[in-house]
Amino acid sequence: MNDRREVQLSKLLSWLLRHGANKEGLQISNDGYIAVSELLLHHSFRGKYNKSDIIRVVENNSKKRFKLRQNPQNNILEIKANQGHSIDINNTDLIQILEPKYQTLVHGTYFKYWPKIKNAGLHHMSRKHIHLSKALADGIRFYESENGVVLTEGNVNGYLEPKYFSKVTIVKTGKFE
Template identity: 60%
Template sequence: MSNKDTHLSKTLSWLLRHGATKECLNISSDGYISVREILQHRSLRGRYNKEDIERVVATNSKQRFKLRFNNSTNILEIKANQGHSIQISDDDLIQILEPHYETVVHGTYYKYWSKIKIEGLSRMKRKHIHFAKGTLNDRNVISGLRQDVEIYIFIDLTKALADGILFFESENGVILTKGNNIGFLEPKYFWKVIDRRTGASLL
């Protein structure tokens, strides 16, 4: 990806996930913003066009974005598939009702592990905690893990679902949960935690 496309992708991620309200952009309840409007943002105006956005959406390896043509307004719109801190509806997410995934894994770093192993995973300021359906070695994993994670936390999805924790899948295959009523997925749902490099158990 060129530097120009990287800048566009990062700007889109921030605006669509976190900054739309602060930047006074008109965002729909399900997270879409007019492409025409977003191109007028000060970070993008005069530097990018519709074709640039279409290219970045089509070539993004993690499928972070989605375009749609709104038939009622005749306007092309864009949204982020997940990762929001601003409040949008979950209508585009598919609820997971059965534990039919062999692997549900969260990637993290040693600097956070001492707190996570006591408190669990927190959604913090985001709407959801993110998981992948495999590790970085799995070719089918599109999104859900950063490339430099140091620790894999594997989730007992069967146990979590049985306890009433809600899980969803985004359109680009990321597993999402809000956790419990205070936004945590507790350590009792960790069935395995390993060092990504060595495979050594951390539990």
């Protein structure tokens, strides 16, 4: 499989496992796993990809977006996305961060989103520098996924407010705001 096909498969897996499983009629477990054999029967995979391709994408993904397992009950090979879901799953693999293990978290996004983030904060589906210990003290919960990504649901409205940002760096110019 060439790099281009690997990227295409990774994007397809990301979409189906994080957002589209239910829309596409795929059986997704409460904890986000789908049988690889079921994926391979889906019209987007059938005749285009095989089990080895999926295993290669999981093993080669530098951000460790996916996890494979043999289902302990039936020994069927399954795959899930480690984080980033818009569909409801019971993500038992997330470890709640109770102490400020990280003083600062870095969030990258496009500059065009900065005015909205500056006013309202980061929303759960958005991304800057965040003062973690202050947010923890205020009751904001953070979790670490299996692939080392720190996640938060934000406040009751789903936002991590700007008061938790320690600084914002515009990468292209190196300026701070």
